[in-house]
Amino acid sequence: MKLFLGINAGNCALFVETLPIAFDIEVKGFKQRSVDTPNNEIVIKGPHEAFVENIRTNTSLIRRIVNNENLIIENLEVGNVTKTKCAVCYIKNIANDDLVGEVKYRLNNLEVDSLLSAGELEQLIADSNILGIPEMISTERPDKVSKYLLNGRVVIIVNGTPYGVIVPAVLIDFLASPEDTNLKVNFANFLRGLRVLATFITLLLPGIYVAITSFHQEILPTGLLYSILASRENVPFPIIVEILIMEISFELIREAGLRVPSPIGPTIGIVGALVLGQAAVSAGIVSPILIIIVAITGIASFAIPDFSFGFHIRYFRFVFVLLGFMAGFLGISLGLFIYISVLCSLRSFGVSYMTPLAPSSNVDGNGYFLPPIWKREYRASYVAPKKAQKQEKFSMKWKFNSNLYHK
Amino acid sequence: MSSSKISTLDAIMLVLTIVVTHTILSLPRNILVSTDSASILNIIYVGIIVIFIGYFIYRLLKTFPSADIIDISEYLGGGLLKTIIGIIFIAYFIITSSILLRNFCESIKIIYYPMTNIIYIVLLFVVAICAANRLDFSASLKTNALIIPLVLGSIIFLFFSNMNQFTPQRMFPIFGKGLLDTFILGLTNLASFGGIVFLYFLPPLLNKPEDMKKITFISIGISAIYLVLCVATLLFMFSFFLDTNEITPLYNATRYIEFGNFFQRLESVFLLIWILAFACYLSIISKFSMRIFQKITNIENKKALIDIFGLLIFGISIFPKNYAVSNMFETKIYPNLVIGIVFVLSISILILANLRKKKQNNNGKENSNA
Amino acid sequence: MPKFLRNLFVFILIIIFVVAFSSSYASLNIDNLAYVLAIGIDTSDENELEVTFEFSTTTAASESGSTEKAKPVINSVKASSLTNAINLMNSYMGKEINMSHCKVIIFSEEFAYQGITDEIYTLTNDTQVRPSAKIIVSKCDAKYYIEQTQAELENSIYKYYEVLTKSSKYTGYIPNSTIGNFFNSSNCKSCQPFAILGGINQSNSQSDSSPTAEQDYSIKANESSIEGKNGTENIGVAVFKNDQLVGELNALETICFLTIENQLDRFLISVPDPVNSGKYLDIYLAPYNYSQIKVDTSTSSPYIKVKLTFSGRIASMSEDSSYLTPKVLDSISESCNHYLESALSSFLYKTSREYNSDINGFGLDALSNFFTVDDVYNYHWLDNYRNAFFDVDIDTKVRSSMLVTET
Known part of the structure; x- marks a missing residue:
């Protein structure tokens, strides 16, 4: 019976005389995309290889990088109709057994007819879906996947999607780029700091602008106040309408730019950003200051490396605009309070989402900012790896080998 | 179960929550009024006393591992005492937090929203904490552990950025209103350390119960330093003989911060942080109240309680007729409540329970000997 | 159905809050306010106050980038108290008067001799007035003083008011007296308040042909020989006893005063x-x-x-x-x-x-x-x-x- 399934799937069955069993041999070769450069997670210093749709190619990409017999790739099938192949990858002597067990448990207990992509799987196995905060990273880069595997995480690959899903993920993982470790620490940490700033700007700047101009003009220095007043002199709309018009048209331009056939893509950007913005200002529909605010918010939102997290933040800036309009700073800070509380209550596969901030842990290896490379001795403790240490205390033996010194 | 355990740092921040929220309101002024120029001396003196009291509490609690004051009172006096103590604490928590909320909202109204009815400002807070309380117990504590350091930072920033306005001579005359007022009557400033009420509830919550001693000392120490900073800022900046009463004196101090012509209107940022801290405080207080309530009534369904407690806080906070009444509560009645409940009542329960335990142990020993 | 009810409830709450805060929004919105830059307080007949408000138009930056000077707008009103005056002015201006950007408060000498406690208390009680607003006692009428004050180097008058006392760090001719300090020291049992002494510059025709060094240092406001487009000058200290003006200090005495205060560079x-x-x-x-x-x-x-x-x-x-x-x-x-x-x-x-x-x-x-x-x-x-x-x-x-x- 199993053999029939195999032959249906295009395999070859081998019968050998005198043997009471048959071999189900995978000989099929489908047309498939070849390994290409990553489209959405571009780095400058780092490998330029991306996952493809075929699960075998993907696992081989990972194995090529990890290159160790302890890398376990377990195959599972999800979906009563499609029987989509999924691979759970982990490194046996690093990843926590409970974590691996939990991932397999969730995958094995999915009663769905079909599973078509990693994006669907993410939603199916997430702990909770409160506020749409992403709880696992999906990436198209095999090097990023391998990096997380080596730090004790578990990766799920779904056949048919060029993405690997890394679990568990905490907040700071969404602000880290695979390039960071390839750079010198100073620059990597500068970039990481910049990304935190970008997150706050994206989330709060439009809301704070609305709050300040509607309720708290006394916070503005007089010069800035007069600049804003001067720029708003001919604008007929109240600020909330103005900002909603611009933010929504920004989202429209973004969405349209994504959907149009690629040759016209840049045109949309030019028409949308330059022509529309310039025309709106000279027609006196919106004020130049507001265009600056929207533009900074937009640029900052694209500095967030993770797509789904950036999406989440962009979406919630509208909530903060509304709160700022509703009750100024009071609304914003209460909104922020609820938002932080939600973040604190989240768990991704049992790992608290706000680690290492709350519950705070200043164990080596947990921080958001990177230590110098010779100091990265430990794996993050919140995923409870079996092997905590990943390099010797003196990793640069050539430099600090005491035996050599004394000779 | 493990999700509701809290780490040592969370616990320290928890104890600080109450002192932080009180200093935002009129606490520093009350200290100044009661002890005048000797306030700093008084706070240090009271702080040392509280550290001893804290150690005493720690020793008393140690006899009952992972039991909070409610459990201990059950051990001492059975279900009746447990219910009474539980109700006293719930009433204490809810009433003080509601009145504080009212006072805080009054100041926000005056500063920010002159035309809005106070009811809506209170309601906004209540809605926010009801929403936050639907999350699990540790969420608020973690949020608190994130926000309280911000507040502490803001006070340190306030202190140092106002330094050029300071007149340190104002800490003289050194004994303020006299020795009696500073060291004997000044003991009422024990009420400033009302935050140690959470020590009674910590033992069953802790991740590492052995850190209890550390938590007690560090949290009281930080509270004392924090209070000294707040009081020093006010004392050095403003004439201490000032008979005028200003709402939220620390807010007033933030208005003096300026770095050049551009960076000088930072008070809104401070208020933003303080609102965050206040929301944390309310959510923690109501969560603790609900916890006690669950404990004494064994109600399983928590969801229903959230809105009831929210409404209770809302109701009590709009109850006072005007600011004068609620302010009177905060400045006159509240300190006595703290001293009565936190210091006298709880400690006496602990002492009695300890005596009983000792007696039982002796009896047990005698029995086993016999 | 409960889900629907909950959403309805949330929606109603949002509406309630928007409505509840809308009145504050209307009165605090950046567009609905008139920003006072200077207040002048004079005595007038029948025990009334004459209060002068100075506003400024915005400097509209034209397309070419050049800016024209903002014109100050000066209005005055007679009323029994300061708050009444503000109230009257509100009805005249059509926009609500906001004092959070008030830079200077000018009392006429005549008024200061009678005592200014009530006004200082009223202004301190106002949440809008900032403690950093400067206090000037003018030798002439406050209204005349405001009319004569012109920004020569700056585009807008507020910039002049901001830099008004900056030179005191190296000339020592002007004390930095703000309403915050004034209020503070008028309540103090061991110090007394002071204010900036201001006046009109009128080239003294009766002065000697060759000014001597002593004369240079004994000048006060109203007496110097400065000539310029800006009709006012601020030199010296107005000394108060409790809340009443009791005397003036000339330039050299101001230097002495400031050296003891450690305010000179x-x-x-x-x-x-x-x-x-x-x-x-x-x-x-x-x-x-x-x-x-x-x-x-x-x-x-x-x-x-x-x-x-x-x-x-x-x-x-x-x-x-x-x-x-x-x-x-x-x-x-x-x-x-x-x-x-x-x-x-x-x-x-x-x-x-x-x-x-x-x-x-x-x-x-x-x-x-x-x-x-x-x-x-x-x-x-x-x-x-x-x-x-x-x-x-x-x-x-x-x-x-x-x-x-x-x-």
Whole structure:
């Protein structure tokens, strides 16, 4: 019976005389995309290889990088109709057994007819879906996947999607780029700091602008106040309408730019950003200051490396605009309070989402900012790896080998 | 179960929550009024006393591992005492937090929203904490552990950025209103350390119960330093003989911060942080109240309680007729409540329970000997 | 259905809040406010106040980038109290008056002699007025003062008001008096408030043909010979006793006042040239240490010891002078000491004997002599200051001239 399934799937069955069993041999070769450069997670210093749709190619990409017999790739099938192949990858002597067990448990207990992509799987196995905060990273880069595997995480690959899903993920993982470790620490940490700033700007700047101009003009220095007043002199709309018009048209331009056939893509950007913005200002529909605010918010939102997290933040800036309009700073800070509380209550596969901030842990290896490379001795403790240490205390033996010194 | 355990740092921040929220309101002024120029001396003196009291509490609690004051009172006096103590604490928590909320909202109204009815400002807070309380117990504590350091930072920033306005001579005359007022009557400033009420509830919550001693000392120490900073800022900046009463004196101090012509209107940022801290405080207080309530009534369904407690806080906070009444509560009645409940009542329960335990142990020993 | 009900409930709540806060929104919105930059308070007949408000139009930046000067708008109103005046002005302006950007508050001399407590208290009670607003006592009518004040270098008048006292750091002619400090020290039992002295510049026709150095330093507002487009000048200190104006200090006395307060970075004095008698040397002095003040309160006439140290550079240069010999430098230093000692003593005795107003706050330094508040109270510092004795000790070290050392 199993053999029939195999032959249906295009395999070859081998019968050998005198043997009471048959071999189900995978000989099929489908047309498939070849390994290409990553489209959405571009780095400058780092490998330029991306996952493809075929699960075998993907696992081989990972194995090529990890290159160790302890890398376990377990195959599972999800979906009563499609029987989509999924691979759970982990490194046996690093990843926590409970974590691996939990991932397999969730995958094995999915009663769905079909599973078509990693994006669907993410939603199916997430702990909770409160506020749409992403709880696992999906990436198209095999090097990023391998990096997380080596730090004790578990990766799920779904056949048919060029993405690997890394679990568990905490907040700071969404602000880290695979390039960071390839750079010198100073620059990597500068970039990481910049990304935190970008997150706050994206989330709060439009809301704070609305709050300040509607309720708290006394916070503005007089010069800035007069600049804003001067720029708003001919604008007929109240600020909330103005900002909603611009933010929504920004989202429209973004969405349209994504959907149009690629040759016209840049045109949309030019028409949308330059022509529309310039025309709106000279027609006196919106004020130049507001265009600056929207533009900074937009640029900052694209500095967030993770797509789904950036999406989440962009979406919630509208909530903060509304709160700022509703009750100024009071609304914003209460909104922020609820938002932080939600973040604190989240768990991704049992790992608290706000680690290492709350519950705070200043164990080596947990921080958001990177230590110098010779100091990265430990794996993050919140995923409870079996092997905590990943390099010797003196990793640069050539430099600090005491035996050599004394000779 | 493990999700509701809290780490040592969370616990320290928890104890600080109450002192932080009180200093935002009129606490520093009350200290100044009661002890005048000797306030700093008084706070240090009271702080040392509280550290001893804290150690005493720690020793008393140690006899009952992972039991909070409610459990201990059950051990001492059975279900009746447990219910009474539980109700006293719930009433204490809810009433003080509601009145504080009212006072805080009054100041926000005056500063920010002159035309809005106070009811809506209170309601906004209540809605926010009801929403936050639907999350699990540790969420608020973690949020608190994130926000309280911000507040502490803001006070340190306030202190140092106002330094050029300071007149340190104002800490003289050194004994303020006299020795009696500073060291004997000044003991009422024990009420400033009302935050140690959470020590009674910590033992069953802790991740590492052995850190209890550390938590007690560090949290009281930080509270004392924090209070000294707040009081020093006010004392050095403003004439201490000032008979005028200003709402939220620390807010007033933030208005003096300026770095050049551009960076000088930072008070809104401070208020933003303080609102965050206040929301944390309310959510923690109501969560603790609900916890006690669950404990004494064994109600399983928590969801229903959230809105009831929210409404209770809302109701009590709009109850006072005007600011004068609620302010009177905060400045006159509240300190006595703290001293009565936190210091006298709880400690006496602990002492009695300890005596009983000792007696039982002796009896047990005698029995086993016999 | 409960889900629907919950959403409805949330929706209703949002509507309630938007409506509830909309009244505050309407009254605090950046577009609906008129920003006062200066308030002038005069007496008028029948015990009424005449309050003058100065607003400014926005500087509209044109397309080409050039900006035109913002025109100040000056309106005044007579009313029984300050708040009533604001109220009347609201109805006239159509926009609500907001004082959170009020830079200066001007009292006419006449008004200040009657006492300004009520107005100061009212302004401090107002949440909008910032403690950093400057207080000026004008020798002429406040209204006339505001009308005459013009920004010469700045585009808008608010910028002029912001930099008004900046020069005091190196000229020492203007004290930095803000409403916050004024309120604070008028409530203080051991110090007294002061204000900036302002006036109209009218070139004195009756003055002598050749102004002498003494005259340069004895000028006050209203008396200098500055000519310019800006019709006002601010030189000197208005001394208050409790809340009433009691006297004025001229330029040199202001320098003395500010040196004791440690508020000067550098200042210029003209001392008699010890080498060429009859001539004067201009010397830049910079405080070397903080002023040391000792107050003895054993008798009812406080004995106040002031010690100041300066280091100096010679600014003026004439032919045939040699400033590098120690002997000459010493004698110049000596001359400085004499000059400053006599200036300071006469300044201090003026504040105590003539005005009986402890604007320097020596009372604060005396506090450490007491143990309890009652002792302080019983000493009646503010009354006893009249009997104070001063001992001024100046230690000046003139180092050299600047670039040219010998001629």
